[in-house]
Amino acid sequence: MMLVDRLRSALHHPAEDIVLLAGDERDDDRRGRGGSIMPAAVLVPVTDRTEPGVILTRRTDTLSHHAGQIAFPGGRIDSDDANATAAALREAEEEIALPRDLVTVIGAADRYRTITGFEVTPIVGVVPTDLVLIPHEAEVAEVFEVPLAFLLDGANHIEATVEWQGRDRHYYEINWDDHRIWGATAAMIVNLSRRLRWTS
Numbered sequence: 001m002m003l004v005d006r007l008r009s010a011l012h013h014p015a016e017d018i019v020l021l022a023g024d025e026r027d028d029d030r031r032g033r034g035g036s037i038m039p040a041a042v043l044v045p046v047t048d049r050t051e052p053g054v055i056l057t058r059r060t061d062t063l064s065h066h067a068g069q070i071a072f073p074g075g076r077i078d079s080d081d082a083n084a085t086a087a088a089l090r091e092a093e094e095e096i097a098l099p100r101d102l103v104t105v106i107g108a109a110d111r112y113r114t115i116t117g118f119e120v121t122p123i124v125g126v127v128p129t130d131l132v133l134i135p136h137e138a139e140v141a142e143v144f145e146v147p148l149a150f151l152l153d154g155a156n157h158i159e160a161t162v163e164w165q166g167r168d169r170h171y172y173e174i175n176w177d178d179h180r181i182w183g184a185t186a187a188m189i190v191n192l193s194r195r196l197r198w199t200s
Contacts, residue, residue, distance in 0.1 A: 003048050004126050007106045010196040011124060018194050021187045023113030024169070040118040041084035042074025043092040044192065045103065045127045046148060053145035054189075055127070056181070057096060060141045068141075070181045072122065072188070073098065084108060084121040096143050097134040103127055110191050114184045115169075122188050146176050152193040157186070 045055040061068045073092040081087040085108070089100035103125040112120050133143045150156055151174065158173050160182075172190050173182035181189065 003046070003052055004104055004106065007046065007124060007126065007196065011107050011109065014195045020110050020191045020194060021112065021172075024115035024171070024184060024187070036117055037113070037119050038117055039077040039084070040075060040120045041077055041081075041088040041091070042072035042120055042122050042188070043088040043098075043103070044072055044109070044122050044124045044188075045092065045098065046124065047129050047145060048126050049129045052148040054148050054151055055096070055098075055133070055143060055145050056179075056185070057135065057140045058142040058144070058179070060137075060139060069183065069185070070179055071185050073140075074120070076118070085123050088121075088123040089125075095136045095140050097136075098127065098131065102131070109188070109195065112184055112188050112191065120184065120188070122192065124192070144179065146179075146181075150176060151189050152196060154190075154193060157190050157193070 047053045047055065055073075056070055057073055059069050059071060073095040074088050075091045077084060077087040081090060085105055089103060089105075092098040092103070093100050104127075106124040106126065109122040109124055112122070114120060135141065135143050156174050158175070159170065160173055161168050161170050171183055172186040173180055174186050174189060175181070
């Protein structure tokens with residue numbers, strides 16, 4: 001079965017009894033901050049190779065939000081975007097020069113609420129291998145690829161806790177090479193791994 005078909009089947013016909021992570025915070029946390037939610041979208045670009053990978057970015061250290069963090073290409077859904085898919089493709093083109101017409105869109109995965117007030121829709125897409133990707137100088141310090149099998153392996157999902165604003169916050173992190181993937185990005189990967197489990 002081709003990668004596109006495997007991903008589509010796993011995303012649209014997941015196994016039963018999947019437990020998914022909904023967000024960084026509880027509903028009462030959000031109400032306490034005014035409850036404003038901003039829609040956002042990210043692209044999960046899976047490379048079409050025998051051993052597929054996932055393209056990720058490292059944000060520049062000069063950004064006011066999420067400086068230096070590992071993330072999928074993406075951002076806020078603008079009023080000009082037709083939907084979350086359009087926003088994710090636009091952001092990926094702006095951030096890493098990934099041509100939107102080279103992305104085979106599989107579909108939307110599960111939305112995730114961040115502590116910063118975004119509700120993020122991950123859009124899974126398949127991209128050709130060995131594309132020349134150019135990071136946006138002001139936003140992206142590095143573009144790299146992590147093996148999909150590594151990200152899907154639950155053994156690599158490390159649960160951690162940190163005290164934040166007087167209470168314990170639980171989160172996941174995934175360490176690959178010198179990269180620490182954590183927070184919302186790691187949570188979306190955990191959700192995807194639970195949905196996209198398949199046998200090779």
